[in-house]
Structures are given as structure tokens and as C-alpha cells.
Amino acid sequence: MKYISTRGAGLTSGEPQSFSSILLGGLAPDGGLYLPTEYPQVSADELRAWRQLSYADLAAKVLAKFAGDIPVEVLADLTRRTYTAEVYRNVRPGEDATEITPLLPLGEENGTQLSLLALSNGPTLAFKDMAMQLLGNLFEYALAQHGDALNILGATSGDTGSAAEYAMRGKEGIRVFMLSPAGKMSAFQTAQMYSLQDPNIFNLAVEGVFDDCQDIVKAVSNDHAYKARYKIGTVNSINWARVVAQVVYYFKGYFAATGGKSGQDGKVSFTVPSGNFGNVCAGHIARMMGLPIHKLVVATNENDVLDEFFRTGNYRVRKSAETFHTSSPSMDISKASNFERFLFDLLDRDAQATAALLAKVEQGGFDLSGTDAFARVAQFGFVSGRSTHADRVATIQDVAKRYDVVIDTHTADGVKVAREALEPGVPMVVLETAQPAKFAETIREALHREPPRPAGFEQLESLPQRVETVQNDVARVKAYIAEHTGL
Numbered sequence: 001m002k003y004i005s006t007r008g009a010g011l012t013s014g015e016p017q018s019f020s021s022i023l024l025g026g027l028a029p030d031g032g033l034y035l036p037t038e039y040p041q042v043s044a045d046e047l048r049a050w051r052q053l054s055y056a057d058l059a060a061k062v063l064a065k066f067a068g069d070i071p072v073e074v075l076a077d078l079t080r081r082t083y084t085a086e087v088y089r090n091v092r093p094g095e096d097a098t099e100i101t102p103l104l105p106l107g108e109e110n111g112t113q114l115s116l117l118a119l120s121n122g123p124t125l126a127f128k129d130m131a132m133q134l135l136g137n138l139f140e141y142a143l144a145q146h147g148d149a150l151n152i153l154g155a156t157s158g159d160t161g162s163a164a165e166y167a168m169r170g171k172e173g174i175r176v177f178m179l180s181p182a183g184k185m186s187a188f189q190t191a192q193m194y195s196l197q198d199p200n201i202f203n204l205a206v207e208g209v210f211d212d213c214q215d216i217v218k219a220v221s222n223d224h225a226y227k228a229r230y231k232i233g234t235v236n237s238i239n240w241a242r243v244v245a246q247v248v249y250y251f252k253g254y255f256a257a258t259g260g261k262s263g264q265d266g267k268v269s270f271t272v273p274s275g276n277f278g279n280v281c282a283g284h285i286a287r288m289m290g291l292p293i294h295k296l297v298v299a300t301n302e303n304d305v306l307d308e309f310f311r312t313g314n315y316r317v318r319k320s321a322e323t324f325h326t327s328s329p330s331m332d333i334s335k336a337s338n339f340e341r342f343l344f345d346l347l348d349r350d351a352q353a354t355a356a357l358l359a360k361v362e363q364g365g366f367d368l369s370g371t372d373a374f375a376r377v378a379q380f381g382f383v384s385g386r387s388t389h390a391d392r393v394a395t396i397q398d399v400a401k402r403y404d405v406v407i408d409t410h411t412a413d414g415v416k417v418a419r420e421a422l423e424p425g426v427p428m429v430v431l432e433t434a435q436p437a438k439f440a441e442t443i444r445e446a447l448h449r450e451p452p453r454p455a456g457f458e459q460l461e462s463l464p465q466r467v468e469t470v471q472n473d474v475a476r477v478k479a480y481i482a483e484h485t486g487l
């Protein structure tokens with residue numbers, strides 16, 4: 001399996017790349033995103049056999065389709081070390097942690113079964129652990145192959161940074177420098193990151209807002225000499241291995257929703273709370289591989305660029321000032337970075353056309369309404385919907401009352417939108433992307449009580465914290481990294 005760029009590298013020029021050679025990188029040299037030359041297919045026989053597998057072994061099978069240059073025994077070892085009941089232990093009372101992503105049936109609505117796929121049982125209680133934990137082990141393996149080192153630089157407003165830190169802590173050859181806006185994250189998120197005491201994790205609280213942190217990362221990344229000298233890398237959501245890792249739980253969720261190990265194939269729809277389009281892009285890939293997914297429902301909050309596109313064909317990027325701060329903050333995104341991968345398929349894999357549209361994104365957007373490309377949206381099973389703060393609160397209340405289940409704000413956006421897309425006889429699985437403990441404020445508003453906290457998190461905010469405060473200044477950050485890389 002070889003990889004090409006959505007903007008043409010390896011397709012119109014250069015050599016297609018192997019999985020290992022794009023693993024540690026971000027963007028392709030031409031500024032595009034990597035995709036396989038074609039989607040690997042899963043046969044009916046394979047689908048039947050995969051039903052029986054543990055999560056870890058299923059993950060190895062899926063990965064093997066994409067990472068042909070890594071020996072299968074290595075992949076199996078990596079996934080068995082990653083997807084353990086020990087790492088994904090934060091399940092609801094009564095749930096089986098060995099399932100890694102247990103399916104929680106809510107009930108029958110509009111003639112079909114509505115369920116949650118619990119993806120946030122990992123160390124940071126959000127679905128980003130699903131991919132990031134694997135990435136930590138893949139990176140460690142790849143670096144050891146060449147005796148190399150990597151200094152990961154990132155900016156976070158909450159979930160991504162902590163998922164990256166928990167995945168990379170203690171990893172040989174890897175250091176993490178994570179910029180966060182000083183005093184701007186929730187007490188829970190702050191404590192989760194800053195309480196890590198591992199010597200290879202460096203938390204830098206920047207005196208500024210999230211955009212300032214991101215600007216610093218961009219400035220450092222644009223200094224190619226510095227980047228090479230200090231072996232700077234990233235783990236952002238465009239990383240191809242992260243997307244592939246997310247493909248696995250669509251298979252797992254599909255098997256669970258169609259009767260488990262003794263079940264039979266039928267169609268299943270998924271609703272995905274979306275921001276950067278990474279999660280639902282993995283669903284698209286699973287569907288392209290032949291998994292019988294009926295609909296892929298994109299759920300947005302008030303930041304509804306994607307919903308507008310899927311309803312109308314008009315992709316209208318919002319400016320930073322028009323990006324709302326909502327109570328589902330991990331979806332507060334005005335430009336979905338992984339959308340380019342889907343766009344490439346929508347344009348029938350025409351890299352030139354993709355590059356032309358992406359150039360228009362810089363000017364504010366593009367309109368595909370009435371085109372053949374937009375007609376493919378339905379062919380690919382995509383529909384969408386949006387949700388507001390009032391919807392989240394009402395949905396959290398309703399699900400608690402009706403099913404005695406407390407859901408987080410992002411998952412509430414998903415359930416709200418899923419209910420509008422139910423079709424009789426087609427099971428609907430909503431991806432649960434975070435646990436309610438992370439977003440206590442809205443839970444208190446909706447339910448007038450504290451959200452449940454998994455065991456071990458009771459004292460989180462009172463643990464000692466390790467963080468360095470730095471001025472909002474690129475030179476200071478560069479100097480700090482240079483001093484602490486050991487290079």
C-alpha cells in the first residue's frame with residue numbers, strides 16, 4: 001500500500017510513499033494530505049472472521065491493510081500492548097473493559113435501536129486516546145528502527161494535548177513540548193495535563209490565548225533549519241496513522257450493533273460529533289473498504305461549516321472572530337483540517353481540482369451546489385445536522401431521564417442530530433467522544449448534579465502540577481525547547 005497527496009505528489013510527480021515514511025510526518029511536501037492510492041477492500045469472508053476478534057487483533061488486521069511495510073507480528077504486538085483493559089479501564093459500572101469500546105444500547109426510537117459506542121475509556125476520558133495511544137507505540141517502534149529521536153511540539157485548548165502527553169509519556173526517544181493558554185482551560189483539563197510528572201513531558205503555559213499558542217507552533221514549524229536541528233514533529237489530527245487507528249472502531253461498533261460474535265451482517269448508520277473531520281473521515285474510509293455502513297451522519301455544534309456544506313454544497317469558512325466558544329469546545333472549529341481527504345474523493349480523486357478548491361478556501365470558501373461532485377455526497381452516505389447549547393442541555397436531560405445515562409456535551413450534539421436521521425430497521429450508533437466528567441459545568445446546568453467520575457480521578461485537581469509559564473514570544477519558546485531537547 002502506497003500513499004499519495006491530495007494535491008498531486010506521488011500522483012502527478014514524485015514517488016508514492018510507504019506507510020512508515022509518512023508516519024512521522026504531517027503534510028505532504030506539496031501542502032496536501034496523504035491518502036492511500038486506493039482503499040484496501042475487506043471481503044465477506046474477512047468480515048465474518050473479524051467478528052470473532054478481540055479489539056487488539058481487529059486493529060492489527062485493519063492496520064495490516066494500510067501498513068504493509070511493517071511486519072504483521074510487529075503490528076499485532078503493538079496493538080496488543082495498546083488496546084488493553086488496563087489502559088481503557090474507565091468504563092461505566094457493569095461494562096466490560098476488555099471490549100475496549102463497549103456498545104451501550106440506549107433504547108428503541110422510531111422503530112430502530114439507538115446506541116452509544118463508548119470511545120472515551122482511555123486515560124484522558126476522550127476518544128482521542130483511541131488513536132493517540134497507538135501512535136505513541138508506533139512512533140517509539142519507528143524511532144527505535146533508526147536510533148532516532150523526536151521532539152513533538154503542539155498547541156492545545158484541552159483534549160488533544162492531554163491525549164498526546166498520556167500517549168507519549170515515558171516513550172524512548174520522544175519528548176513532548178505542549179503549549180496551552182495560561183488560565184484558559186477547565187480545572188479538570190489543566191490538572192490532567194499539568195499533573196504529569198514524566199521527565200519527557202514539558203507543559204508550557206503561554207501568556208495568551210489558544211490562537212497565540214497555535215501561531216507559535218506555526219512559526220517554529222516554518223523555521224526549517226530549527227525544525228531539522230531540533231527534530232521537531234507534530235501529532236495533529238491530519239496524521240494518517242491517527243485516521244487509520246480510528247477506522248478500527250467503526251468495524252468494532254458495526255459488529256456489536258449487528259449482534260456481536262454470533263451476529264449477521266446488515267446495515268448500520270453512525271453519527272459522529274465532528275470538528276476537524278478526522279473521526280468521520282475514518283468512517284468514510286471504513287465504508288470505502290466495504291463495511292456495510294448505511295449513513296454517516298456529521299453532527300456539528302453552532303460552528304456549522306460542515307453542516308452547511310452537507311446540506312447545501314456551499315463550503316464557507318468562518319473567520320476566527322466568527323468561531324463561537326461553545327459548551328462542546330472540542331468541536332469549535334472553523335476550518336476542518338481533514339475535510340481535504342474527503343474532498344479529494346468527492347472530486348473523483350482529481351488532485352488538480354482539489355488544489356484549486358483548496359486555494360479558494362484561503363479566499364473564504366467554494367460552492368459545489370448543483371455539481372456532479374456534490375451529488376456524490378449522497379453516494380458516500382453522508383448527511384448532517386447541527387445542535388445548539390439549548391439542544392445539548394435538553395438532550396443531556398432527556399437521555400438521563402429516559403435511559404439513566406449521563407452523556408457529555410459533544411455526545412449530546414451527536415444524539416440530537418442522530419435522532420433526526422433515524423430510519424426504521426437501521427441501527428444507529430452514536431460515537432461517544434468524551435466522558436461527562438470533563439465538562440462538569442454543563443452537566444450541572446442540565447442535571448443539577450456533578451457528573452460521575454471514574455475511579456482514580458477523584459483527587460485530580462489537588463495533585464501537584466508541573467508547568468512552566470512562558471511569555472507569548474516565539475524566541476522564548478524556541479530557546480526553552482533548545483535547552484531541553486538534549487540535542
Ligand SMILES: *Cc1c(COP(=O)(O)O)cnc(C)c1O
Nearest residue numbers: 274275276277278279330433434
Ligand atoms: C476532537 C473531538 C471531537 C472532534 O473530532 P474530529 O475528529 O476533530 O472531528 C469531538 N468530540 C471530542 C470530545 C473531541 O475531543
